[in-house]
Amino acid sequence: MGDDDGERNSKRQLKVLSIEPASNECAIIVNYTIEETVVRETGEVVVVGKKDSKKKIRVPIGEHSNIQRLAEQVVQKCKLINASKQPLVEKVLAALQQRQFEEDHKGDGD
Numbered sequence: 001m002g003d004d005d006g007e008r009n010s011k012r013q014l015k016v017l018s019i020e021p022a023s024n025e026c027a028i029i030v031n032y033t034i035e036e037t038v039v040r041e042t043g044e045v046v047v048v049g050k051k052d053s054k055k056k057i058r059v060p061i062g063e064h065s066n067i068q069r070l071a072e073q074v075v076q077k078c079k080l081i082n083a084s085k086q087p088l089v090e091k092v093l094a095a096l097q098q099r100q101f102e103e104d105h106k107g108d109g110d
Helices: 067-077 083-104
Strands: 010-021 025-041 044-059
Touching: 010 083, 025 083, 067 083
Parallel strands: none
Antiparallel strands: 010 025, 025 044
C-alpha cells in the first residue's frame, strides 16, 4: 500500500476568491486558487498543492452599455465564473462604467 494508490484519487478544485475592477483599465480581475487534493485510503483528504492566480477580462464598456447583458456575456465566456456570480459581475461592471463616465466627463462642468 504505497502512495501510488492515493495519486489516482487526486482532485483539482478551483475557487474564485474575488471579482473586482482593474485599477487602471476597463477590465475585470478574477482572483482564484486551484487546490489539488488527495484522498488517502483512510479517507483523509490532504491538500498537496495550491496555486493562486488571476485572470484579466477586458470589457468594452461605455456610458450606455447594457450592464446586465455584458455580465451575461462575461459569465458565458469565462469558465472561471459560475452563473451564480452574475450579480457580482454586474456590480463590478457598474463600477467600471461609473469610473469610465467620470473619466470621460472630467472638466465638463467648469
